[in-house]
Amino acid sequence: MxxxxxxxxxxxxxxxxxxxxxxxxxxxxxxxxxxxxxxxxxxxxSHQAQYPPRLIDRIVRDSAFQSYHTKHHKKTAILYKLLLPPSLSGVAAETVRYRAGSLRRHGAAIGEFRVAPGVFVHLHVERLIVVRQNLGNLSSMYNGYGNISGFQLVSPVLGLLFYNATSLHSSSSKNLSELKVSVSRKPITVDFSRAIGDLRRLRPLCAVFKLDGNVSLSNQTASNICVSRQQGHFALVVESSKNTDGIESIDQKVKESKWKVVVVSVAAGAFGAVLLGLIVVAVVSARRKRYEKEEMERRAYEEEVLQISMVGHVRTPAAAVVRTVPALGSN
Incomplete structure (x- = not known):
């Protein structure tokens, strides 16, 4: 049984x-x-259950804390990959543990995130756990999130959350909530270059999905790079464009742009071939005219009538002597 x-x-x-x-x-x-x-x-x-975003955060958090209990994750500043339930197979997550003072003095690089020195935790803790998320194909749940309904995601949603490491030895659920952190110097940067391709033509905006449910939009500081002064979830979005069938997908735009590039390339190649052919014809025609002119001059020289005279025992051509006829003037 x-x-x-x-x-x-x-x-x-x-x-x-x-x-x-x-x-x-x-x-x-x-x-x-x-x-x-x-x-x-x-x-x-179904293979991919539609969980609320905050529920996914809790599942990933529990997996992170459980990994420190069941595995030999004893070293600090070492990124460990998390094993998530099958229902979250499209999500990739890692966890890393830091000393609060060391993180504040030196900062850290966690996947696509760069945390500059100067991170302060609004709760005196000695160690903290940082969880990095890549929601992958589950990122679509953020399409209708808050005031982002008029925009469309063009990148996966990446998350960065901070937790109290002392909760590893506590059974209270109150200690499992995210820590309140603030950045005093340079902001946290998120580089989407590894997660997406070149989107400069689309000019996407940076979306920050805060833990309180609000969303803030801002311009990129550089190509595929966003900044934030707080933890949460981050993505690149573009404004949804509508046509007769409704909202046009970004994939369709990318496909159309590829077709345009192909057509322009073919047209440019054909124009180049025609121009090259005209140049070849012009060069051949110029050479032919020059050859014909040289041939005419040669024939004219050979056909000139010359008299043959004897100079000793040698026969040589000689031009006829033309004497100027004197003209008598009248007195």
């Missing part, structure tokens, strides 16, 4: 997630056993 139950738990990802993320084990909460038959009978969810 226990073996059969394990098989059913493996088939139902929602149930396995429920058991993996419950704060206490099932035997310590007997009333949760009553939910097992209901959960087992539930149909398996």
């Amino acid at each position: 226990v073996f059969q139950l394990k098989i059913k738990l493996q088939k139902n990802s929602f149930l396995s997630f429920f058991l993996a993320h419950s704060p206490m084990s099932l035997p310590s909460r007997p009333h949760l056993l009553l939910l097992l038959p209901v959960l087992i009978m539930l149909p398996p969810p």
